[in-house]
Amino acid sequence: xxxxxxxxxxxxxxxxxxxxxxxxxxxxxxxxxxxxxxxxxxxxxxxxxxxxxxxxxxxxxxxxxxxxxxxxxxxxxxxxxxxxxxxxxxxxxxxxxxxxxxxxxxxxxxxxxxxxxxxxxxxxxxxxxxxxxxxxxxxxxxxxxxxxxxxxxxxxxxxxxxxxxxxxxxxxxxxxxxxxxxxxxxxxxxxxxxxxxxxxxxxxxxxxxxxxxxxxxxxxxxxxxxxxxxxxxxxxxxxxxxxxxxxxxxxxxxxxxxxxxxxxxxxxxxxxxxxxxxxxxxxxxxxxxxxxxxxxxxxxxxxxxxxxxxxxxxxxxxxxxxxxxxxxxxxxxxxxxxxxxxxxxxxxxxxxxxxxxxxxxxxxxxxxxxxxxxxxxxxxxxxxxxxxxxxxxxxxxxxxxxxxxxxxxxxxxxxxxxxxxxxxxxxxxxxxxxxxxxxxxxxxxxxxxxxxxxxxxxxxxxxxxxxxxxxxxxxxxxxxxxxxxxxxxxxxxxxxxxxxxxxxxxx
Numbered sequence: 001x002x003x004x005x006x007x008x009x010x011x012x013x014x015x016x017x018x019x020x021x022x023x024x025x026x027x028x029x030x031x032x033x034x035x036x037x038x039x040x041x042x043x044x045x046x047x048x049x050x051x052x053x054x055x056x057x058x059x060x061x062x063x064x065x066x067x068x069x070x071x072x073x074x075x076x077x078x079x080x081x082x083x084x085x086x087x088x089x090x091x092x093x094x095x096x097x098x099x100x101x102x103x104x105x106x107x108x109x110x111x112x113x114x115x116x117x118x119x120x121x122x123x124x125x126x127x128x129x130x131x132x133x134x135x136x137x138x139x140x141x142x143x144x145x146x147x148x149x150x151x152x153x154x155x156x157x158x159x160x161x162x163x164x165x166x167x168x169x170x171x172x173x174x175x176x177x178x179x180x181x182x183x184x185x186x187x188x189x190x191x192x193x194x195x196x197x198x199x200x201x202x203x204x205x206x207x208x209x210x211x212x213x214x215x216x217x218x219x220x221x222x223x224x225x226x227x228x229x230x231x232x233x234x235x236x237x238x239x240x241x242x243x244x245x246x247x248x249x250x251x252x253x254x255x256x257x258x259x260x261x262x263x264x265x266x267x268x269x270x271x272x273x274x275x276x277x278x279x280x281x282x283x284x285x286x287x288x289x290x291x292x293x294x295x296x297x298x299x300x301x302x303x304x305x306x307x308x309x310x311x312x313x314x315x316x317x318x319x320x321x322x323x324x325x326x327x328x329x330x331x332x333x334x335x336x337x338x339x340x341x342x343x344x345x346x347x348x349x350x351x352x353x354x355x356x357x358x359x360x361x362x363x364x365x366x367x368x369x370x371x372x373x374x375x376x377x378x379x380x381x382x383x384x385x386x387x388x389x390x391x392x393x394x395x396x397x398x399x400x401x402x403x404x405x406x407x408x409x410x411x412x413x414x415x416x417x418x419x420x421x422x423x424x425x426x427x428x429x430x431x432x433x434x435x436x437x438x439x440x441x442x443x444x445x446x447x448x449x450x451x452x453x454x455x456x457x458x459x460x461x462x463x464x465x466x467x468x469x470x471x472x473x474x475x476x477x478x479x480x481x482x483x484x485x486x487x488x489x490x491x492x493x494x495x496x497x498x499x500x501x502x503x504x505x506x507x
Contacts, residue, residue: 007147014151015277018158025162032171033178041179044112044120048127050233051101055094056131057229058222059086060139061366066217067143080209082218083140083201088211089218090132098125116176123183130190137194137201146204153197160196161189224371228362228378235382239389240265243401246393260340260398267332267341268402271324272352275317279356302368303426309360310417310430315485317356318437322472324349325441326448327465334461348402353434354409361416373419381412433485440479448472 033041063086070079101108101121109118134157141149165185169178240261247257324331325346332342358381365374385408392400417430452468459467 007145010147011151011280012278014155015280018155019277021158021162025158025165028162029165029182032169033182037176037178040116040176041120041182044117044124044179044183046236047108047112047117048121048124050230051097051128052131053229053233054097054226055090055128056135058224058226058371059090059132059218060135060142062218062221063136063139064142065221065367065369067140068145071144076207077209079140079143080207081211083136083206084208085211086136086139086218087133087208090136091129094128094132097128101125116179119176120179120183123180124186127187127190130187130194134190134194134197137197137206140201140206141197141204144204144206149197149200149204153193153200156196157189157193160192161185164188164192221369221371224375228375231379231382235385238386239401242386242389243393243398246390246400247398250394250397261401263338263341264344264398264401267336267338268344268348271331271335271345272348272355272402275320275352275356276359278316279313279359302424306364306420306424306426307428309364310357310428311433311485313356313360314353314430314433314437315480317352318441319473319476320352321349321441322444322448322476323469324352325445326450326472327452327468330452330456330461330465330468334465344399344402347399348406351402351406351409353437354406354413357413357430358409358416361413361420364420365416368420368423370419370423374416377412377415377419380415381408381410384408384411436483436485437480440476440483440485444472444476444479447475 063082066082067079070076070082102125105118105122108121109115112118134153138150138153141153165182168181168185168188170181173181243264244254244257244261247260248254252260328346328349329339329342332338332340332345335341362374362378365371385404388404388407389400392403396403417428420426421428448468448471451471452464455464455467
């Protein structure tokens with residue numbers, strides 16, 4: 001458990017660092033490129049990301065899981081065969097996609113309202129090939145539990161992309177030249193990152209071997225995960241079409257509908273994804289850990305990981321609910337100078353709980369080898385989401401976006417939990433914990449709101465928000481201890497024991 005905690009802390013630290021650099025980079029791009037060039041690039045980039053998802057979403061996950069299981073039997077040669085097979089498979093898929101786009105460029109150009117977008121997409125295409133190589137070696141490092149190399153490679157990719165973009169981007173260039181320059185910076189960064197992660201793989205003792213019969217297994221296992229993530233990528237443009245359209249149908253002008261959608265998607269939704277940074281770190285660490293336990297047939301370890309990770313995901317997600325409910329409006333005003341984003345944030349904070357539970361339960365199912373079941377559960381929830389987004393705007397306006405997403409996540413997480421219980425026979429008792437957390441959130445939200453309003457009278461906004469959120473966190477954790485949801489006493493006992501052992505070693 002200690003090693004898992006250290007891994008989560010390591011991944012979370014690097015994830016936060018990467019997001020900070022990414023946020024600063026977006027600010028730089030918006031100022032140097034200008035709104036028009038940035039908009040043109042984003043349109044082409046959205047299509048590119050769908051293609052990227054096909055190439056590099058399911059493959060690294062499955063490679064990590066298979067590598068972890070091979071480690072149990074010290075099957076180094078099988079690992080080498082797997083990596084070689086994955087490299088060939090990834091290259092074939094990525095090169096085929098590039099060829100299709102180039103051959104049918106007129107068809108792809110028809111997807112864009114601006115004809116210059118196709119030139120940007122073509123400049124991005126080589127990045128698909130390099131990313132296919134990067135994702136294979138990344139999956140291998142992941143499966144070897146080499147999280148330091150994994151995190152360093154992702155951080156290196158971010159730094160290289162920023163550096164190359166700064167060198168290539170000229171503030172005096174035309175709109176198209178700026179957008180194409182950013183696209184080439186992405187391609188060059190992917191090429192350098194692919195070489196870097198390959199070097200890390202070989203430096204840490206990785207090898208290649210003649211490909212065997214691993215192709216079929218790779219395709220079979222990675223296709224459901226890739227399907228879910230491609231569907232998720234395609235869902236975004238569909239949502240961007242449905243919500244403004246339905247808002248216009250109930251009386252909003254095109255400008256008002258797009259403005260409301262921009263506030264919801266651009267300002268509110270990113271904040272609701274904050275808990276998934278930590279939960280995502282746990283999901284990353286769990287994949288090889290559970291895969292090895294499956295290979296060892298260590299049922300006790302699997303049950304322990306499922307229970308603790310589900311409880312952890314619920315706790316982290318619920319922890320942010322009182323903060324956003326109580327101080328949401330002030331957070332929206334402070335960050336975006338937009339009170340509407342804060343109101344929407346407070347009203348939609350509840351969706352973080354099913355969102356976190358869906359994240360961790362999907363990862364657990366995938367780690368246990370139930371990718372197809374996880375995929376089916378996702379699509380059931382997605383169908384309900386789109387139906388709700390079509391009909392609910394009449395009742396709740398732009399909040400239909402969050403009700404649709406929230407209920408989708410509730411359905412998906414519920415189906416995932418049932419599947420986990422059926423397949424592993426683990427008694428999670430997750431709904432009892434959920435009820436306790438919801439009850440606890442009510443007084444904590446009220447306390448956070450009261451403290452925030454009180455502090456705002458005598459403090460600047462930042463300090464009022466910070467002080468009220470700290471108060472909310474402390475009260476939430478204390479109530480969790482009272483209801484025995486978080487065993488803080490046991491955690492501190494582990495720290496004390498570890499400290500005493502270190503002191504004995506020094507003596």
